[in-house]
Amino acid sequence: MSETSRPPADESGAYDRVLAAAQEVFAERGFKAATVREICQAAGANIAAINYYFGGKEQLYIEAVKRAHVCAGRVDDLAIPPDAPAVEKLRAFVTAMVTKMHAPVSPSAMKLMMREMSDPGRAAHVVVNEFIQPAAFALLAILRELLPHLDEHRLLMTGFSVMGQCLFYRQNIRVAELIFGKEPVAALDAAAVAEHVVRFTLAALGHAPPVGAAGPQVEKR
Amino acid sequence: MSETSRPPADESGAYDRVLAAAQEVFAERGFKAATVREICQAAGANIAAINYYFGGKEQLYIEAVKRAHVCAGRVDDLAIPPDAPAVEKLRAFVTAMVTKMHAPVSPSAMKLMMREMSDPGRAAHVVVNEFIQPAAFALLAILRELLPHLDEHRLLMTGFSVMGQCLFYRQNIRVAELIFGKEPVAALDAAAVAEHVVRFTLAALGHAPPVGAAGPQVEKR
DNA sequence: AGTCGATTGAAACAAGCGTTTGTTTTGTGC
DNA sequence: GCACAAAACAAACGCTTGTTTCAATCGACT
Numbered sequence: 001m002s003e004t005s006r007p008p009a010d011e012s013g014a015y016d017r018v019l020a021a022a023q024e025v026f027a028e029r030g031f032k033a034a035t036v037r038e039i040c041q042a043a044g045a046n047i048a049a050i051n052y053y054f055g056g057k058e059q060l061y062i063e064a065v066k067r068a069h070v071c072a073g074r075v076d077d078l079a080i081p082p083d084a085p086a087v088e089k090l091r092a093f094v095t096a097m098v099t100k101m102h103a104p105v106s107p108s109a110m111k112l113m114m115r116e117m118s119d120p121g122r123a124a125h126v127v128v129n130e131f132i133q134p135a136a137f138a139l140l141a142i143l144r145e146l147l148p149h150l151d152e153h154r155l156l157m158t159g160f161s162v163m164g165q166c167l168f169y170r171q172n173i174r175v176a177e178l179i180f181g182k183e184p185v186a187a188l189d190a191a192a193v194a195e196h197v198v199r200f201t202l203a204a205l206g207h208a209p210p211v212g213a214a215g216p217q218v219e220k221r
Numbered sequence: 222m223s224e225t226s227r228p229p230a231d232e233s234g235a236y237d238r239v240l241a242a243a244q245e246v247f248a249e250r251g252f253k254a255a256t257v258r259e260i261c262q263a264a265g266a267n268i269a270a271i272n273y274y275f276g277g278k279e280q281l282y283i284e285a286v287k288r289a290h291v292c293a294g295r296v297d298d299l300a301i302p303p304d305a306p307a308v309e310k311l312r313a314f315v316t317a318m319v320t321k322m323h324a325p326v327s328p329s330a331m332k333l334m335m336r337e338m339s340d341p342g343r344a345a346h347v348v349v350n351e352f353i354q355p356a357a358f359a360l361l362a363i364l365r366e367l368l369p370h371l372d373e374h375r376l377l378m379t380g381f382s383v384m385g386q387c388l389f390y391r392q393n394i395r396v397a398e399l400i401f402g403k404e405p406v407a408a409l410d411a412a413a414v415a416e417h418v419v420r421f422t423l424a425a426l427g428h429a430p431p432v433g434a435a436g437p438q439v440e441k442r
Numbered sequence: 443a444g445t446c447g448a449t450t451g452a453a454a455c456a457a458g459c460g461t462t463t464g465t466t467t468t469g470t471g472c
Numbered sequence: 473g474c475a476c477a478a479a480a481c482a483a484a485c486g487c488t489t490g491t492t493t494c495a496a497t498c499g500a501c502t
Contacts, residue, residue: 120399161398164390257460
């Protein structure tokens with residue numbers, strides 16, 4: 001029973017090699033299409049290692065998702081100064097979110113998490129509790145500061161509008177490439193997207209001039 | 222070779238029954254996890270029917286996706302009067318989009334298309350060409366009317382902001398339920414969401430008062 | 443050196459998969 | 473009634489899947 005006490009370190013033990021390879025292969029192919037043989041071959045380990053260390057394919061998948069959410073890091077534990085004005089908090093949040101989506105620290109980890117989110121299975125609650133939920137509540141708190149008098153429903157929908165913009169570029173980048181070609185989509189780097197989403201959102205909330213306007217004048221109210 | 226000339230009618234022939242069942246099962250389980258046996262059992266047909274009519278599992282999947290995009294209908298061929306002001310065009314577009322996403326005519330058809338979009342395979346180009354691309358270009362044309370002087374990159378990102386909001390409620394409804402519970406999410410019906418997205422977007426574009434504002438005063442500029 | 447538990451390795455297992463086969467049934471024109 | 477092609481069926485095929493088995497190997501401790 002070394003499975004639970006084993007730290008998720010990237011040492012060269014068979015346990016960690018299999019787990020890292022599983023994250024990669026599961027992210028690329030999905031749970032069903034990925035085979036234990038491919039994972040073990042990528043890890044340079046024997047086929048029996050999966051059942052020996054993890055007890056089966058599905059439990060390996062869950063562990064891989066857990067590892068992925070650790071690799072991806074959290075959104076709310078960085079770049080959001082608690083004493084800054086709400087507008088700056090929102091800017092920091094969106095920038096962190098878009099950057100994390102657009103250029104993640106571990107692409108395969110993010111891919112695996114997004115896969116599990118689009119088709120929630122037995123490992124979804126892990127990603128939600130540790131990764132999505134804190135970010136969602138942090139965003140809603142920021143929006144509540146910006147819009148103190150808005151009712152709960154509209155605040156929730158406003159949060160969805162922000163998250164929808166942040167997520168779009170990752171969830172639909174392939175489709176966008178199919179429509180517009182690779183070049184114009186590749187031209188949208190994380191910084192440009194983050195700046196746009198911030199401005200679009202702040203304008204919608206009345207804390208910045210609209211997108212069509214010329215100069216970047218601050219506040220208005 | 223009756224596969225190409227066969228119309229996608231919902232008659233009670235074995236061909237149509239298998240195709241309809243395939244749409245359902247593929248939408249629910251995905252390509253790999255769905256089995257030909259389950260499809261044939263749901264269709265009340267023999268296992269050999271798939272290879273007899275379609276030539277294999279993968280070609281049946283492609284045909285099911287094609288059928289799905291027909292069932293789902295297109296976005297640009299309805300509810301967008303060509304002579305209306307741009308603001309009304311955008312309102313019509315978003316309302317049609319959100320409604321189609323939120324309460325589709327055929328839930329399984331929409332589910333299958335969304336599945337193929339999140340993991341583009343051999344049938345993705347069909348959905349893109351016939352369903353997504355026309356909608357995307359229609360939206361960009363409307364936005365161009367609203368923002369005549371915006372450069373191409375920002376216009377594209379603005380389009381993504383609109384699409385991101387429309388798609389969020391379908392792509393992430395399961396996750397949203399996991400976070401906030403089923404009730405507050407279920408309370409957001411298509412009409413409320415569409416109204417919010419329209420107002421959020423128009424406010425961001427400077428064609429409506431911001432979300433936080435009280436009354437629905439029209440125009441400003 | 444010797445012993446024992448942990449790990450690795452190759453082979454085999456049963457189950458399930460998509461596909462194929464050969465036959466039977468059905469429908470249709472003569 | 474007969475002949476023939478399309479359609480439907482049950483059975484089995486070959487293959488891949490996840491899992492199991494069991495012997496070989498390694499590493500530490502006495």
